[in-house]
Amino acid sequence: MRAEGGRFVVAGGSRLRAWGRAFGGLMLVLAALTGCAGPYQYYEGTGIHDATATEVAGGWENVEGTRVVLHKEGTALLEKLDGQGFDFEDGWRLSGRGTWELTDDDGGQVVRLALTARTRWESRSPVTVTDTSTPEPPSTYSWSFSVDRDSHDAxxxxxxxxxxxxxxxxxxxRTTGS
Incomplete structure (x- = not known):
C-alpha cells in the first residue's frame, strides 16, 4: 500500500482483480460441471408406499432372459441377474439362491435382494479362456430394486x-401367469 495524492493505493490492485476474475470463472466452471449430474444421482425414489410383501412375491423377468422368483417366506431364486450400477459394465450374470425383503423409506419401497449362494455365472458377451478383461464375479451380491407401478397399477x-x-x-x- 502506498499514498498517492492523499489516497492510499493498493499495489498490484489490477493483479488482485485478475485473480478475482479467474477465481470467479473457476467457480462458474465447477457449478456447470456439477449441474451435469445424471438423474440417478438425484433419484429420490418412486414414492410408492402401498405394495405388500405378498404382492411382491412371485416370478419376475426382464427382456434379457433374467428370471427371479421371490418366495413368500423371504427366500429367492435368481437366474442370469446382471450387476447393479457400474458393476453392470463387468458383464457377468449371476444365478443362485438368496434372500429378499421389502423395505420402505421416505422415497418409497425397495426390494433388497441378496445372493447368498451362487450356483453359476455367465458373461453377457462371449469370453475366451485367455480373456482377462472380465473380472471374476462375486460369490455373493446385493441388489436394491425400486418398487413402482405401471399405468395399469401393476x-x-x-x-x-x-x-x-x-x-x-x-x-x-411379472412372469406370465404370476
Whole structure:
C-alpha cells in the first residue's frame, strides 16, 4: 500500500482483480460441471408406499432372459441377474439362491435382494479362456430394486445400471401367469 495524492493505493490492485476474475470463472466452471449430474444421482425414489410383501412375491423377468422368483417366506431364486450400477459394465450374470425383503423409506419401497449362494455365472458377451478383461464375479451380491407401478397399477421392479449420468434402468416385470 502506498499514498498517492492523499489516497492510499493498493499495489498490484489490477493483479488482485485478475485473480478475482479467474477465481470467479473457476467457480462458474465447477457449478456447470456439477449441474451435469445424471438423474440417478438425484433419484429420490418412486414414492410408492402401498405394495405388500405378498404382492411382491412371485416370478419376475426382464427382456434379457433374467428370471427371479421371490418366495413368500423371504427366500429367492435368481437366474442370469446382471450387476447393479457400474458393476453392470463387468458383464457377468449371476444365478443362485438368496434372500429378499421389502423395505420402505421416505422415497418409497425397495426390494433388497441378496445372493447368498451362487450356483453359476455367465458373461453377457462371449469370453475366451485367455480373456482377462472380465473380472471374476462375486460369490455373493446385493441388489436394491425400486418398487413402482405401471399405468395399469401393476408392480414393476427396477434398478439403475451403468453410468449414472445416463439413467439406464433394468426393469423386471411379472412372469406370465404370476
Amino acid at each position: 408392480l414393476k421392479l427396477f434398478f439403475f445400471y451403468g453410468d449414472p449420468d445416463i439413467g439406464n434402468t433394468y426393469v423386471m416385470t
